[in-house]
Amino acid sequence: MADNKKMVEEITSMEEDFAKWYTDIVKKAELIEYTSVKGCMVIRPYGYAIWENIQRILDGKFKATGHENVCMPMFIPESLLQKEKDHVKGFAPEVAWVTHGGDEKLEDRLCVRPTSETLFCEHYANIIQSYRDLPKLYNQWVSVVRWEKTTRPFLRSREFLWQEGHTIHATAQEAIEETERMLNVYADFCEESLAMPVVKGRKTDSDKFAGAEATYAIEALMHDGKALQAGTSHYFGDGFARAFGIQYNSKENKLEYPFQTSWGVTTRLIGAVIMAHGDNNGLALPPDIAPIQIVVIPIAQHKEGVLEKCREVAEKLGSKYRVKLDDSDNSAGWKFSEYEMKGIPLRIEIGPKDIEAGNCVMVTRHNREKSVVSLDEVVELAGEKLKAVRDGLYNKALENMENRTYKCLDMEEIKKTLAEKGDGFIKTMWCGDEACEDKVKEETGVASRCIPFEQEQISDKCVCCGKPAKYTLYWGRAY
Amino acid sequence: MADNKKMVEEITSMEEDFAKWYTDIVKKAELIEYTSVKGCMVIRPYGYAIWENIQRILDGKFKATGHENVCMPMFIPESLLQKEKDHVKGFAPEVAWVTHGGDEKLEDRLCVRPTSETLFCEHYANIIQSYRDLPKLYNQWVSVVRWEKTTRPFLRSREFLWQEGHTIHATAQEAIEETERMLNVYADFCEESLAMPVVKGRKTDSDKFAGAEATYAIEALMHDGKALQAGTSHYFGDGFARAFGIQYNSKENKLEYPFQTSWGVTTRLIGAVIMAHGDNNGLALPPDIAPIQIVVIPIAQHKEGVLEKCREVAEKLGSKYRVKLDDSDNSAGWKFSEYEMKGIPLRIEIGPKDIEAGNCVMVTRHNREKSVVSLDEVVELAGEKLKAVRDGLYNKALENMENRTYKCLDMEEIKKTLAEKGDGFIKTMWCGDEACEDKVKEETGVASRCIPFEQEQISDKCVCCGKPAKYTLYWGRAY
Numbered sequence: 001m002a003d004n005k006k007m008v009e010e011i012t013s014m015e016e017d018f019a020k021w022y023t024d025i026v027k028k029a030e031l032i033e034y035t036s037v038k039g040c041m042v043i044r045p046y047g048y049a050i051w052e053n054i055q056r057i058l059d060g061k062f063k064a065t066g067h068e069n070v071c072m073p074m075f076i077p078e079s080l081l082q083k084e085k086d087h088v089k090g091f092a093p094e095v096a097w098v099t100h101g102g103d104e105k106l107e108d109r110l111c112v113r114p115t116s117e118t119l120f121c122e123h124y125a126n127i128i129q130s131y132r133d134l135p136k137l138y139n140q141w142v143s144v145v146r147w148e149k150t151t152r153p154f155l156r157s158r159e160f161l162w163q164e165g166h167t168i169h170a171t172a173q174e175a176i177e178e179t180e181r182m183l184n185v186y187a188d189f190c191e192e193s194l195a196m197p198v199v200k201g202r203k204t205d206s207d208k209f210a211g212a213e214a215t216y217a218i219e220a221l222m223h224d225g226k227a228l229q230a231g232t233s234h235y236f237g238d239g240f241a242r243a244f245g246i247q248y249n250s251k252e253n254k255l256e257y258p259f260q261t262s263w264g265v266t267t268r269l270i271g272a273v274i275m276a277h278g279d280n281n282g283l284a285l286p287p288d289i290a291p292i293q294i295v296v297i298p299i300a301q302h303k304e305g306v307l308e309k310c311r312e313v314a315e316k317l318g319s320k321y322r323v324k325l326d327d328s329d330n331s332a333g334w335k336f337s338e339y340e341m342k343g344i345p346l347r348i349e350i351g352p353k354d355i356e357a358g359n360c361v362m363v364t365r366h367n368r369e370k371s372v373v374s375l376d377e378v379v380e381l382a383g384e385k386l387k388a389v390r391d392g393l394y395n396k397a398l399e400n401m402e403n404r405t406y407k408c409l410d411m412e413e414i415k416k417t418l419a420e421k422g423d424g425f426i427k428t429m430w431c432g433d434e435a436c437e438d439k440v441k442e443e444t445g446v447a448s449r450c451i452p453f454e455q456e457q458i459s460d461k462c463v464c465c466g467k468p469a470k471y472t473l474y475w476g477r478a479y
Numbered sequence: 480m481a482d483n484k485k486m487v488e489e490i491t492s493m494e495e496d497f498a499k500w501y502t503d504i505v506k507k508a509e510l511i512e513y514t515s516v517k518g519c520m521v522i523r524p525y526g527y528a529i530w531e532n533i534q535r536i537l538d539g540k541f542k543a544t545g546h547e548n549v550c551m552p553m554f555i556p557e558s559l560l561q562k563e564k565d566h567v568k569g570f571a572p573e574v575a576w577v578t579h580g581g582d583e584k585l586e587d588r589l590c591v592r593p594t595s596e597t598l599f600c601e602h603y604a605n606i607i608q609s610y611r612d613l614p615k616l617y618n619q620w621v622s623v624v625r626w627e628k629t630t631r632p633f634l635r636s637r638e639f640l641w642q643e644g645h646t647i648h649a650t651a652q653e654a655i656e657e658t659e660r661m662l663n664v665y666a667d668f669c670e671e672s673l674a675m676p677v678v679k680g681r682k683t684d685s686d687k688f689a690g691a692e693a694t695y696a697i698e699a700l701m702h703d704g705k706a707l708q709a710g711t712s713h714y715f716g717d718g719f720a721r722a723f724g725i726q727y728n729s730k731e732n733k734l735e736y737p738f739q740t741s742w743g744v745t746t747r748l749i750g751a752v753i754m755a756h757g758d759n760n761g762l763a764l765p766p767d768i769a770p771i772q773i774v775v776i777p778i779a780q781h782k783e784g785v786l787e788k789c790r791e792v793a794e795k796l797g798s799k800y801r802v803k804l805d806d807s808d809n810s811a812g813w814k815f816s817e818y819e820m821k822g823i824p825l826r827i828e829i830g831p832k833d834i835e836a837g838n839c840v841m842v843t844r845h846n847r848e849k850s851v852v853s854l855d856e857v858v859e860l861a862g863e864k865l866k867a868v869r870d871g872l873y874n875k876a877l878e879n880m881e882n883r884t885y886k887c888l889d890m891e892e893i894k895k896t897l898a899e900k901g902d903g904f905i906k907t908m909w910c911g912d913e914a915c916e917d918k919v920k921e922e923t924g925v926a927s928r929c930i931p932f933e934q935e936q937i938s939d940k941c942v943c944c945g946k947p948a949k950y951t952l953y954w955g956r957a958y
Contacts, residue, residue, distance in 0.1 A: 033605055035598065036559060037589065040552035042602050045617070048548050069527050073519035073638055074553075074591075074622060075575075080515060093581050096554075098591065100576040101626035101637075110516065112553075112577065112591070119514065123521050126512055138524070142622075143553060147580035158580075159552055 013280045018224045026153045029283045029342050039151035039158030049291035057193050061185050067137040072119040075110040080118050084243040090210020094147045112145040120166040121244035130249045135169040154271030155479050162266035168258050175259035179235040182263040183216045186231035193288035195393035196220050196276045197401050201450030206434050213237040219449045221401040222275035225423030227449050227476030230272050233263035276397050283343025284366050287386040295339045296325045299332055299351025310350050345389040366392045407458050414444045423477050429469035431462035439464050446475040492759045497703045505632045508762045508821050518630035518637030528770035529749055536672050540664050546616040551598040554589040559597050563722040569689020573626045591624040599645040600723035609728045610649055618644040633750030634958050641745035647737050654738035658714040661742040662695045665710035672767035674872035675699050675755045676880050680929030685913050692716040698928045700880040701754035704902030706928050706955030709751050712742035755876050762822025763845045766865040774818045775804045778811055778830025789829050824868040845871045886937050893923045902956050908948035910941035918943050925954040
């Protein structure tokens, strides 16, 4: 087990330095590699395969809810970006500008899309004339660029991969329903496929997307007690339509402005999975998105019949799951720690004694629990174990979130809680006044996360000013 | 049928103006829409669904041949692009330059990737130490930017979608084999899934990719007799490895330079499909890539039982094929021409009389052939018809290519052939001298396309200088 030990020692423990633990995993599980462009990374095969699984599942959900994929240009002319005033104000400071094509200086600079509302609006104006053309339910899988000052792999990078849904509707109600529907799609995906519980809610006005009437978000809690915004969904009203002159002829033959939404999740979800489920042995991946769901490891593989049996089992499992057989000449101990590092949900060990008894050993990654099972039922039992991994990861993350959600009645209680318990979700009442929001952040360091859909009457007074409260509000230190 | 007529009249006929016929189809089949960024387009749902099918099939073939997907940054620092001299010379004149991030001027300008060899090389240098790290067989699905002067949808645009495979090997032989393997993957895909015959061959030295030792290509012939390069595969030798300092420790513990390849196909394939199979009624899509393979159209749909039967048939077919039932209140005639325009391979009509007789009418798009078949066998027969569409499209395209491939022995014959027959593939012998290649192009207007793998001894003299010939060479006017 010398190899095993060496391998594990290479990761900083999360208790010692959470940020270093995170980057150690990202590098040593071979998810990414740095490049000479600051804030831009190579997503390596293992990391990209996780993203492909996320894409496949979400894309299926988008199509099942009637959405179609399109592809917009990556460039936005400066003049187009400027059409919606709040939007340009929010994004212009952090865009990358193309000023030259070959040797020629461009008359109108092009920004590399930080998000594509303006491009979709230009397109809608071209293709929408009548109520018969509505709704349009579009999505695209692309990368976008935001010139961030400080960057971290997956969590905040200058270029990142995402999907951006953009829809346009005849009525405000339809658009609001769409905004909520897609937030629910995200929340369900996070809970089912990422095994990550989330809080659904609305952002306060100070935290809305640039140009939106309302922004909804899902917020998750990481191992270190910090909050992570895992997905957002925006309702635009008819603001963009008015700015871009998008109008349609209604059934009553009147020119009307339509209503819009947009919604997105990014490769940040991979960062969330690392920080929600990982441990000091490495990644722990939920089965739905694991590039390899089961690894089969031969024990004493030089002994007669071992490799043959392992191949037979791997092939049987392979018809139903994503399976790898590691028959390399590395030691079994090295393999154990390698695949723990890579977060593979289920390990199956097969050695001469197991074969003799008609058994194999199954080890679930998240709790390292061993069980000896019959080879006759290996496919069925593997399925049960994978389900147990998903549920185990989810319950652990839920317990973490519940244990670290603190109700506070006043400013002193927030400060005391943070000092005694460390980071977590702080749940308070709020009067709705931005001044109070700012003051809480300034004095305690936690920022508003969202006004949860599940409102709860903790008290009747604002946590800050003591005046009558309007909302329950979640706070936290955020990624 | 008034609607029907109106619809068809909207496309310019290909005999009248081939270029206009092409852009009419691209717009009216709703594949793309123009944007305010010159040379950049919106790929609309129907166009993007074709690309998704191309991606899915090719991605499966890449993975089956051992390749893994990755994702590189979209930016290349100018200093990195300059490391391989031929490469930068070829690409620098046509790249888009990012000079500012937010308000800050960048010290090292970034180009938006026109291709990613330099990024892959930087990455290889970071991750390859030993022969155990080789080969790496990578691919990525991204968009790239080349600042073209004249642009046409799909065929030549400033931004286009593609896949770029990049591999690195311990030996030259392995790399050469990979280059050929992937060209064959492309050729098989074009022939099977796009129903488009291609000529496989090597580019002349004057036409190689910037930085390559050898470039292989597949060339297809369009309806108008022009040639279209449909995919390329490059062998780099160890030139990039030397320029980027990529070295590995061999089994014999010696530092060696590895050997590289790259290969790509683009959204241009959609343009190829339009021009290889389309007609004056619109698109004609091969079943493998058709977003909708079968459209079911009710006849006299207000009559009792018609819609129910259509739904039943569509559902049955839907378990095996991509099917659409159009139960809108547009006329059947309008629907016929709409789905002919969109190139849907198979149309199924079901009316009261058909139902009474237990039949339906099947119409294959490419030849508009009608047949009456039993509803009991509809799933099986639909499969046969779809196969017939693929074969029919392929044979027609093959016939076009064969009829328009002209063997020429000297310059006069080339000129005479082009004057009498119009564009096509000109097949000649060639001495291998670049001066002759230039002279043929200058005097006749056709450029070298490729030195075909299937060499044929047409004569023993160069078509231009009359000296001893080394190769058979294809020429043509190219897209």
